Amino acid sequence: MNNKIHPDLQRLFLDLIQIDAVSGKEQPVADFIRSVTASLGFPAQEDGAVSLSGGNSGNIIVPVNGGGDFLLMAHMDTPRSTKGVKPQLLADRITSDGTTILGVDDRGGISAILWALRQAVEQKKAIKPCTLLFSVCEETTLAGSMFYQPSAQMTHGFVFDSHLSPGKFVSETCGAIAFKMKVKGRASHAGVAPEKGVNAIQIAAEGMRNFPFGRIDACTTANIGIIGGGTATNVVPDTVELEGEIRTDYLDQGEQMMQAVIADFEAAAIRLNGSVECAWHWDFKPYRVSPDNTPYKRMEALCRHLSLEMEGVKSMGGSDANNMNAKGLPTINLGVGAQNPHGTDEFILYDDLQMSADMALALLTEI
Incomplete structure (x- = not known):
């Protein structure tokens, strides 16, 4: 194990990227998530997003301590198959052997959220009421986030899915x-x-x-x-x-x-x-989350807490955050450091994966 990353986080990530689950075929990832959250005392629910996606799984929803007023979100599909992936553990990063994608997009986001929940439980930290949402078909149609309807008590959300480095986030898109x-x-x-x-x-x-x-x-x-x-x-x-x-x-x-x-x-x-x-x-649809919005303010506090340089960035691409904002839920897309996403040269730095997980943990317990 590399000393720049918690061994449990590295294992989670390596286990997740071995699961081949492109858009519409997310069921094995859904089963993995359900197993992890149930073992921590938080049973997961599956919604009816299959009616929109035509796939084999709905979104996986994990209410934590009643569901709370904010979301932590990542998507379960990869843009291309990870079948046969051979992760290479280098000095500062994890990459594939060049024959497949690595699957950081978005197994990195899932790993960060699941590790944070596990750490909070094992360290007996008070966990803020919130909802964990793992969506389907983000890479193709955004059907999962299109189907999902936030509860009336929801006020804001965080998506762990941007290729940006931790500390940077997508605050607006076309x-x-x-x-x-x-x-x-x-x-x-x-x-x-x-x-x-x-x-x-x-x-x-x-x-x-x-x-x-x-x-x-x-x-x-x-x-x-x-x-x-x-x-x-x-x-x-x-x-x-x-x-x-x-x-x-x-x-x-x-x-x-x-x-x-x-x-x-x-x-x-x-x-x-x-x-x-x-x-x-x-x-x-386009969105812009202003500095006056709750997720922006929490991101400022989060970056101060973790000594990160914060930067809100505009993107010409879309994500699940677009659909959340279109539903009236101010949501930002956080950088997890998935570099060269969708390519066979995709990689993630140990530091970035660990920091993404630390961000999720802080949002769950402190910030």
Whole structure:
């Protein structure tokens, strides 16, 4: 064992990363968590998030001393399989052997919370009433946090899931609109009777003429990343489907941009005698937690307590914290130090994993 990390924390983390559980397949991680919390005197509950995720487990909810008014949260899925992971214990870090991801995202967050609960129980510390929430499908659809409904007594939350170093946290993010377009034309033989056809690719190209690809301003981006259509070079294509996104800090701006995109495609379809269908939704909504909010204030106290340099950071990505804030629960996403997340070169420093766990322990017992 490395002397920079508590041996029980290292064992917890190494046990968790051996569990292969991608989005929708979280059941073995859920079973592991249930076993740990039950052994500490806190039985877990499973909600009905499978109805939304289509997976094999719901969210795991652990009420601690009545459930309290705040959440500690991490997600159970990994973005890619950890099957066959071979952790390498180096002088200052844990990494994989380069053939799989390590799974720090977010087994690091789960380890931190479970270790903190175990330490609090074993050291007979008074534990603040709170709720531990372990969500499903964070990496794909955020279905777990979308399904979860905080109780009326909940006032704030902490998500242990950011790649940032401990002390840094995501205090604000953009939101993301996802959209799918289906452009319809009319098929005909491209050589014999092209005038009888309506080219769906041409309509799509016209519709995209004014699309604001890339970075629009400091807080707005847009992209069309998937497109497909046509059956053969001698057939006027009758259908094109495409998918894209708009990211922005502002709900109104995002929805106005989406309506403008739809209008451009509809205008192109009318000009060229085709039609277009569009479905869109917010994958996650933007949020900003201000210094006046409870989690921000507790983070300040936490960093003073642990001698950490605090920094609130803006992110252009989403997490479970977005859904919690959208439900009216001010929530920040804490850095756990998952470096190079989603890659086979992913790693975590012993110091960062231990500090993340120390943060969870302090939130449970002191701050």
